[in-house]
Amino acid sequence: MLRYLLSRLLQAALTTFGVMTIVFFVMRLSGDPVLLLVPEGATREHIETVRRELGFVQPIWRQYLTFLGGLLNLELGVSVVQRVPAWDILASRIPYTLALAGAALLVAVGFGIPAGIAMAIWRGRWFERPIAALVVTGQSMPTFLSGILMIMLFAVTLRWLPSSGVDGPASVVMPAIALGMLSMSTFARMARIAVVDELSKDYVRAGLARGLPLGKVVTRHVLRNAAIPVVTIAALETGNLLAGAIIVETVFAWPGIGQLAIQAIQSRDFLVVQAIVLFVSLVYVAVNLAADLLYAGIDPRIRLGKP
Amino acid sequence: MTAPVLDIDRLRLEIGAAAVVDGLSLSVGQGEIVALVGESGCGKSLSALAVLRLLPDAVRLAGGRILLEGKDLATRDMSSMAAIRGRDASIIFQEPTASLDPLMPVGDQIAEALTAHRSVSAREAMLRAREMLVSIGISDPDRRLAQYPFELSGGMCQRIMIAIALICGPRLLIADEPTTALDVTIQAQILHLIRQLVAERGTAVLLITHDMGVVADIADRVVVMYAGRVAETATAEELFRAPRHPYTALLLASIPRAGIKPKSRLATIEGTVPPPSSHGSGCRFASRCPLAEDRCRIESPPLVDHAPGHQAACWRSGQVATLGAAA
Numbered sequence: 001m002l003r004y005l006l007s008r009l010l011q012a013a014l015t016t017f018g019v020m021t022i023v024f025f026v027m028r029l030s031g032d033p034v035l036l037l038v039p040e041g042a043t044r045e046h047i048e049t050v051r052r053e054l055g056f057v058q059p060i061w062r063q064y065l066t067f068l069g070g071l072l073n074l075e076l077g078v079s080v081v082q083r084v085p086a087w088d089i090l091a092s093r094i095p096y097t098l099a100l101a102g103a104a105l106l107v108a109v110g111f112g113i114p115a116g117i118a119m120a121i122w123r124g125r126w127f128e129r130p131i132a133a134l135v136v137t138g139q140s141m142p143t144f145l146s147g148i149l150m151i152m153l154f155a156v157t158l159r160w161l162p163s164s165g166v167d168g169p170a171s172v173v174m175p176a177i178a179l180g181m182l183s184m185s186t187f188a189r190m191a192r193i194a195v196v197d198e199l200s201k202d203y204v205r206a207g208l209a210r211g212l213p214l215g216k217v218v219t220r221h222v223l224r225n226a227a228i229p230v231v232t233i234a235a236l237e238t239g240n241l242l243a244g245a246i247i248v249e250t251v252f253a254w255p256g257i258g259q260l261a262i263q264a265i266q267s268r269d270f271l272v273v274q275a276i277v278l279f280v281s282l283v284y285v286a287v288n289l290a291a292d293l294l295y296a297g298i299d300p301r302i303r304l305g306k307p
Numbered sequence: 308m309t310a311p312v313l314d315i316d317r318l319r320l321e322i323g324a325a326a327v328v329d330g331l332s333l334s335v336g337q338g339e340i341v342a343l344v345g346e347s348g349c350g351k352s353l354s355a356l357a358v359l360r361l362l363p364d365a366v367r368l369a370g371g372r373i374l375l376e377g378k379d380l381a382t383r384d385m386s387s388m389a390a391i392r393g394r395d396a397s398i399i400f401q402e403p404t405a406s407l408d409p410l411m412p413v414g415d416q417i418a419e420a421l422t423a424h425r426s427v428s429a430r431e432a433m434l435r436a437r438e439m440l441v442s443i444g445i446s447d448p449d450r451r452l453a454q455y456p457f458e459l460s461g462g463m464c465q466r467i468m469i470a471i472a473l474i475c476g477p478r479l480l481i482a483d484e485p486t487t488a489l490d491v492t493i494q495a496q497i498l499h500l501i502r503q504l505v506a507e508r509g510t511a512v513l514l515i516t517h518d519m520g521v522v523a524d525i526a527d528r529v530v531v532m533y534a535g536r537v538a539e540t541a542t543a544e545e546l547f548r549a550p551r552h553p554y555t556a557l558l559l560a561s562i563p564r565a566g567i568k569p570k571s572r573l574a575t576i577e578g579t580v581p582p583p584s585s586h587g588s589g590c591r592f593a594s595r596c597p598l599a600e601d602r603c604r605i606e607s608p609p610l611v612d613h614a615p616g617h618q619a620a621c622w623r624s625g626q627v628a629t630l631g632a633a634a
């Protein structure tokens with residue numbers, strides 16, 4: 001267990017380091033960074049001043065070390081556009097995106113997994129069909145379309161929910177559904193595959209043979225076994241949720257980092273874009289680390305080290 | 308004579324329109340070990356699963372009676388079967404390790420078999436599981452109870468499966484090739500264990516195997532199956548002494564015996580079991596039978612009595628002895 005933990009932690013640390021390095025060099029490879037940092041139409045003197053201020057006259061390895069050192073202190077540079085530290089700008093948006101992504105994940109897992117389990121248990125029977133139809137709808141509906149349709153129905157016509165922005169907890173409902181819908185379908189399909197796969201295993205027949213009703217075999221044995229592949233999907237889906245947040249936050253005027261990303265790119269606020277890229281990558285690394293820990297919690301073969 | 312514990316009468320199982328098991332009849336009495344023998348694919352496992360109504364979706368129970376202590380399981384609705392499985396009749400399978408949930412300690416899985424049928428506390432169930440392990444001769448039971456299947460050998464997993472199967476004291480134990488996946492030495496131990504438990508408890512055992520060596524070791528009576536039908540049935544002693552079906556004779560000739568040089572080829576039966584869809588009107592063994600004649604290919608031979616409790620389905624039973632001498 002300890003060895004497994006250490007190896008996963010080391011892997012996460014290496015990935016993090018790799019991400020930072022790539023971000024650093026991509027920024028330098030894409031041309032003179034100073035030109036990206038100054039407003040359009042800046043004077044030559046202004047550009048030179050910025051160059052000196054930000055240390056771009058130093059040798060590259062020096063800049064790299066300074067960059068890494070800065071990251072450790074959460075110093076991501078000062079936004080040239082807003083004249084505020086990039087981290088502060090980012091930090092003010094993070095709670096919104098976490099709330100949105102968390103609620104979306106809740107929608108996706110809360111509906112997707114029971115739907116997948118139901119489809120697996122009733123596979124081939126008629127009641128699988130209505131569930132499957134819902135899943136396919138969720139899967140084929142583009143996020144912006146489902147978002148706009150919901151706004152029209154629930155905000156404009158029925159006036160049940162606020163159409164956009166943040167105005168109390170009810171505001172998160174529609175964006176979370178729009179964002180979670182695609183993941184919900186993925187969870188449903190994956191849970192179905194995993195449960196069907198487990199249902200064909202010998203231990204299921206053996207469980208029935210000792211007199212357990214099918215429901216007990218499923219809840220006591222099948223779901224735990226099927227959880228292993230589903231956790232893998234959940235980790236991957238988090239990446240998709242963060243990507244989807246860019247669209248959903250724009251449609252619903254949700255002040256999270258997705259919206260911030262669009263604004264920052266439009267205003268050429270390069271340091272903020274860089275901060276977002278770093279943050280999202282780190283979230284992804286953290287989620288995968290959490291998935292690795294979950295595997296160990298579920299599977300004794302990992303926990304105890306299979307001989 | 309008391310009524311048999313298990314009495315299967317003209318069982319018929321179908322996949323699509325084809326009958327994979329066609330008129331299987333057999334009975335197992337209290338404390339008796341009956342071997343169901345035949346090559347792979349002849350319908351042994353499906354017959355065993357049919358008894359507990361655990362057939363795969365594709366396979367249909369199309370006819371016959373399955374009397375367990377006089378009650379017909381063939382007509383029961385599925386929801387009432389759970390109460391019977393594990394309590395009145397249990398089954399163990401060929402792959403013991405795969406038959407256990409890999410994520411649950413084996414002690415909990417044994418206890419679960421008890422709590423499925425008796426209202427006992429979790430503590431009590433675990434104590435009973437421990438007793439069960441002791442009674443089947445497992446040393447260090449406390450450590451075993453806490454272990455996961457992947458930490459145990461195949462033989463140990465099969466012992467656990469036996470503990471699960473017997474913890475509620477069923478009247479019938481079905482063992483579907485319980486030793487096929489195990490080493491030879493472990494095989495002998497498991498068979499010995501089954502024999503001992505049966506003797507102690509008077510459990511009826513239906514032992515499925517394709518290994519005549521196992522039959523010789525342990526069975527009281529034998530039912531030889533070929534392509535979904537009974538070819539011959541007799542006491543083990545009589546069957547080995549005077550087989551009346553060419554298929555039985557060839558199976559017996561295929562047992563490796565001490566004294567045969569390792570290099571010499573064992574007698575084997577040419578060809579394979581024909582698929583259910585290809586069965587014509589004649590004897591199903593005709594395509595592989597050294598005694599086959601024209602009549603065999605047209606008319607199916609009925610099961611005929613040769614001695615009390617000894618039946619065979621062959622037009623030329625009388626000639627089978629000559630075959631044994633030739634092999």
Ligand SMILES: Nc1ncnc2c1ncn2[C@@H]1O[C@H](COP(=O)(O)OP(=O)(O)O)[C@@H](O)[C@H]1O
Nearest residue numbers: 322327346347348349350351352353354363365
């Ligand atoms: N789940 C299933 N679906 C379709 N056919 C099956 C299934 N299980 C077994 N069969 C077929 O039924 C026949 C008998 O199988 P089985 O009872 O497993 O044989 P045995 O145990 O004697 O080796 C075989 O021809 C096999 O291919």
Ligand code: SF4
Nearest residue numbers: 590593596603621622
């Ligand atoms: S009936 Fe004919 S083909 Fe069938 S086993 Fe007897 S001799 Fe062989």
Ligand SMILES: [Mg+2]
Nearest residue numbers: 348351352484
């Ligand atoms: Mg079999």
